[in-house]
Amino acid sequence: MIRPAPAIEAIPATTPFIGPEQLMRDSGLSELVRLGANESAFGPSPKAVEAMAAALPHLWWYGDPESYELREALAAKHDCAIEQIVVGSGIDDLMGLAVRAFVPPGGRAVTTAGSYPTFNYHVTGYGGALSFAPYREDGTVDLDALVEIARRERPQVLYLANPDNPSGSFAARARMQAFYEALPHDTLLFLDEAYGDFVDAGDVLPPHLEDRLVRTRTFSKAYGMAGARIGYAIASERNVRTFQKIRLHYGVNRNAQVGALASLADPAFHASVVRETAAAREAYYALGAELGLPTLPSLTNFVLFDCGSVARANLVMAELLKRGVWIRKPAVAPLDRYVRVSAGTAPMRAAFSQALRDVLAQVPV
Ligand SMILES: *Cc1c(COP(=O)(O)O)cnc(C)c1O
Numbered sequence: 001m002i003r004p005a006p007a008i009e010a011i012p013a014t015t016p017f018i019g020p021e022q023l024m025r026d027s028g029l030s031e032l033v034r035l036g037a038n039e040s041a042f043g044p045s046p047k048a049v050e051a052m053a054a055a056l057p058h059l060w061w062y063g064d065p066e067s068y069e070l071r072e073a074l075a076a077k078h079d080c081a082i083e084q085i086v087v088g089s090g091i092d093d094l095m096g097l098a099v100r101a102f103v104p105p106g107g108r109a110v111t112t113a114g115s116y117p118t119f120n121y122h123v124t125g126y127g128g129a130l131s132f133a134p135y136r137e138d139g140t141v142d143l144d145a146l147v148e149i150a151r152r153e154r155p156q157v158l159y160l161a162n163p164d165n166p167s168g169s170f171a172a173r174a175r176m177q178a179f180y181e182a183l184p185h186d187t188l189l190f191l192d193e194a195y196g197d198f199v200d201a202g203d204v205l206p207p208h209l210e211d212r213l214v215r216t217r218t219f220s221k222a223y224g225m226a227g228a229r230i231g232y233a234i235a236s237e238r239n240v241r242t243f244q245k246i247r248l249h250y251g252v253n254r255n256a257q258v259g260a261l262a263s264l265a266d267p268a269f270h271a272s273v274v275r276e277t278a279a280a281r282e283a284y285y286a287l288g289a290e291l292g293l294p295t296l297p298s299l300t301n302f303v304l305f306d307c308g309s310v311a312r313a314n315l316v317m318a319e320l321l322k323r324g325v326w327i328r329k330p331a332v333a334p335l336d337r338y339v340r341v342s343a344g345t346a347p348m349r350a351a352f353s354q355a356l357r358d359v360l361a362q363v364p365v
Contacts, residue, residue, distance in 0.1 A: 007105060007127035016117060020326050029324055033351045035342040036326040038165065038302050040224035042276050042345065044259060045269040048225065051262035052255045063254030070257050071232075073264045078234055084209055086243045089229040089251050091194055091216045096122045097243045098157060098190050098214055098233075103128040108155040112141050114166070114332025116192065119159040131155065139296050139304070139335055140169040143179045150187050158183060161192040163199060166330040166340050168298030176205040180213070191215040194231075195300040197222035198274055211236045219256070221301055222273050223263045228256035277301045280343035287353055291360060296338070304330070304338040313337050316356070319363050323355040 003009060020032050034041070043049075067087035075082045088094040095118055103109055105127030111119060113132035123130050131153055133145035141164050150158050163170040171179065183189060193215050196204055205215070218231035230252060233243065263270070284303040288295035293305040307313035313329050317339050320327055329339045344352060 005127075008125065011124055016121060023321065023326060027321065029321075031324060033325045033344070033348050033355075035344050035348060035352060036328040036340075037226070038221060038300070038340075038342045039226045040221055040273060040277075040301065041280075041343060041348055042224055042273045044224040044228075045263045045266040047266045047269070048223075048259040048262040052228075052259040055255055055258040059254065061254060062250045063252055063257050065249045067252055067257055070261050070264075073261055074232055074234075077264060078207070080207065080209060080234060081237070083237045084234060084240055085232055086235065086240045086247070087230065087232045087252050087257075088243075088247060089231075089253065089256070090220060091192060091218045091231040092118045093229075093247075093251065094214075094216050094231060094233045094243070095119045095159075095190065095192075096125075097247055098188070099123050099126050099128065100246060101239075101242050102188050103156045108153055109157045109159060110146060110149050110153065110155045110187075111159040112146065112164070114330055114335055115141070115159070116161050116165045116194075119190065119192075123157075128156075135167060135332075135334055137334055139167045139338075140164075141167065141171065143171060143175065147179065147182045150183050154184055155187055157188045157190050159190045159192065161194065162204075163193075163195040163299040165194065165300065165302075166304065166338075167335060168296055168300045168302060168304060170199060170203075170299040172203045173205060180205060180208070183212075185212060188212050188214060194218050194221055197270070198277060198301060199299050207234070209234075209236050211238055214239055219260045219263060222270060222277070223260070224273065225256065225259055225263065228259055229253060230256035230260050276345075277343045280345075280349060283349055284341060284343075287349075287356070291356065301343040302340050303343075304335065304340050306338050308337060310336045313339050315363060316359055319359040320352075320355050323358060325352050325355045327352075 071082045071085040074085045099122040107128045109123045110131045113134050131149050133142050136142045214233050214235045216233045220226035285295050288305050296304045307316050317329050327341045
């Protein structure tokens with residue numbers, strides 16, 4: 001009899017995420033204000049679009065399997081060696097490589113309950129087990145609890161997003177340094193810096209090119225290229241060699257390589273996105289204060305609005321969708337009474353604000 005491997009068969013069939021396209025098919029809406037996936041509403045750099053458009057006729061070529069020019073530019077940006085960079089088709093892909101490489105079947109990983117879930121799907125898929133630390137009551141990541149669990153359970157990998165999704169919270173340099181030192185030295189820290197571009201470079205953990213640290217960055221957020229699927233890890237040479245052994249040789253889209261390289265050459269555009277995103281957060285804080293929906297401070301491209309209860313948060317999300325505005329919400333307490341809204345352009349924010357006012361006025365909550 002043909003059967004999947006036991007670890008795979010044991011996984012329930014779930015849809016981790018219902019995409020906006022499905023929501024549109026289900027609801028019959030022909031347009032959505034996309035504020036649900038922390039995509040960058042400010043788009044990619046026009047220079048990246050130009051470079052990708054010019055490269056399109058070469059789509060019959062595979063991309064450079066070494067992503068050499070891109071890694072060269074990334075090594076210069078991060079002041080490391082090209083041997084310390086590996087490119088993948090987004091951080092989601094690199095998470096899979098890290099779990100496959102470091103968590104053996106029956107192994108363990110630790111993360112925050114309700115944080116970015118893709119890492120967890122990889123752990124389950126490769127036959128590992130997960131332990132969770134809850135968020136603190138104030139919605140921040142509980143670094144002390146993560147250390148405590150790691151010391152007790154000696155996981156092969158600990159996953160931390162900093163800044164975090166969905167909380168938006170951030171542990172600055174000194175706190176992260178102490179956290180990193182406190183972890184057991186046989187636990188690898190997978191430090192997901194998907195939102196690292198929105199934080200001053202001097203505030204993130206200093207570079208440690210040690211075997212027990214893998215940090216990841218993406219072109220999906222501040223660079224506005226989520227659909228291109230490209231991201232990278234900064235890691236020790238040994239870890240990069242390990243990833244190189246198991247990654248898909250041609251797994252990175254050729255046009256994504258072209259666009260990523262051109263994006264790096266347009267720092268002015270990147271800076272403008274970071275500025276616009278900060279302005280969008282400020283606008284959301286003000287809106288929340290005005291409407292009686294307290295917000296959490298965020299160092300990302302999204303803001304959480306406190307709806308007071310899980311039921312009210314679900315209702316607000318559903319009613320906004322009826323009005324053509326797509327947002328999402330965290331699933332796990334204590335953040336499950338919040339809705340999460342991505343930074344939008346001024347017109348998108350106006351549409352959200354109008355729909356939200358309408359919902360709060362009309363919906364009995
Ligand atoms: C958006 C996001 C990712 C996804 O990154 P890709 O490079 O698009 O795969 C990873 N981690 C966190 C915390 C995110 O919010």
